[in-house]
Amino acid sequence: MESITAKELQEKLENGEQLHIVDVRRDEEVAEGKIPGAAHIVLDTLPDRLDELKKEQTYYLVCRSGGRSGRASEFLDARGYAVVNVEGGMLAWEGETE
Secondary structure, three states, X not given: OEEEEHHHHHXXXXXXXXXXXXXXOOHHHHOOOOOOOOXXXXXXXXXXXXXXXXXXXXXXXXXXXXXXXXXXXXXXXHOOOEXXXXXXXXXXXXXXXX
């Protein structure tokens, strides 16, 4: 499974890369702030929302610390999706939030 640090993800965004970021945290966590433009799909609802994701795109998965996004990455990878886990999650995120 591929991974990236929160700092590396921030650098990609600052360099103007168009990325597909999915935040798998709970609603109350996301209400405190998420990476601008990130989609929000709670980990527990992921199996029911696969139709929202395209297999030809790469998704960067983020949660609070990297654990839940790691599980989401394993789940999606096993189903043929291109995914990258964001290590450290929002605890390590130093960029802007919305």
